[in-house]
Amino acid sequence: MSNEWTPRIVAFFCNWCTYTASDLAGVSRLKYPSNARIIRVMCSGRIDPQFILEALAKGADGVLIGGCHPNDCHYVEGNYKMLRRFRLLHRMLKDMGIETERVRLEWISAAEGEKLKTVMFDMVDKVRKLGPLSLPGKFKDWDKEMDTLEHAVEAQQGREVAHAH
């Protein structure tokens, strides 16, 4: 095994289309990268933006969302709900300094095993070029500034004691 970094991607796939497509890709023996941890949800409309942010905050380098094509949602409206959230979430992620390529929404039907493969390759390729997001590491780095307090207080108390003598 090589030690080269590869992206960690969390994929939320809808039960009726994209998850079935990944099954199809499997039984068709299509090869696609193993970077994605697939989470099956009943509908792309079930994917709360909190899930996406939490995945990133806990160490995902990218999040892929797969749902049914427009007009094909098993629950009629779910994929539109996801699309609307996604449009604003994208803008918000950009404002928060996260490259929008890291979060991607794709419509992949149950018959499109080949498309799933293409999207997986493309997503992994794009995120690899962006490099690690590593938010857990960033959070730790941000909080290092609080370590300095103890030293500063000790130093100042030392000075005050010296001054008193």
Place this chain on the structure above:
Amino acid sequence: MPTKPKIGIYWCASCGGCEETVVDLAEDILGVVEKVDIVFWPVAMDFKKHDVEALPDKSLAATLLNGAIRSSEQEEMAHMLRRKSQLLVAYGSCAHTGGIPGLSNQFSREHMLRYVYEETPTISNDQKIRPQLKFQEQGREVCLPELRHVVRALDQVVEVDYYIPGCPPTPRITQAALGAILEGKLPPKGSVLAPDIALCNECPRKDTKPTNVAFAEFKRPHQKLLDPALCFLAQGVICMGPSTRCGCEAQCTKGNMPCTGCFGGTGRVRDQGAKMLSSLCSNIEPRDEEGIDQVLAGIPDPVGTFYRYGLAKSLLRRKVDLPIS
């Protein structure tokens, strides 16, 4: 005579509004003072830091600390008051979730200092002088606290026992919380001392909340004559009520202004902004990207709208590509 429990009130990065709420208890503050000894309250009383430092650890029954933590001095005080208090209570939005100061987690420290000391239209500072952490004055070294790169809520710095939400908290929930502390009738540690239901529950406009809302456009409060009785969401105005904890007696919506979310999310909400974005966007009318974007253009600043008081405690905490040195 048995000694009365000792209470401390302290402020960090805050505007003073939380202190004002304590004063707004009006005559009721006499009832509080009857039951407790306030041993530290820099805004109102002349006790110094060394007075508290001289007390044994855990000798304060409770400290209400308001304000976010964004400087080395505030950090130091938070640690000190944690040591001296049996209960440390994060009082108000800033201590609870970062509050308005938390919004500066969108900018670097350099960006802020440059703007405040050099670029603000009302400042004249040709020599571009900035505060220094240390300088020599008559052979003595004078120090200033250091501004941190990241604004933090109180529980991101020290352990917190309870939270009293609000910008500012209302006198009523303050009094209820103080009562609970004094009588020892407290919920499990870590609780927010306010009801765990969305604001809509106590909003007088509740009955006009549409079950099926479809947003064709978003208007900000200044762009529209607001109907004083109709649910804001039905008027196409963003109201954070559905994802915000109640307990404020719906003061804003009663005053014909939509909720901006100062009480933070309910216990089931992990990220108030994302939750609100989710609920709001799902109900946009158009189904095509172009139409959706057009409606969303009515929300020019999603971070400032959805995380007005909660950016520091949100899942992302801070704009992720900012420097820390």
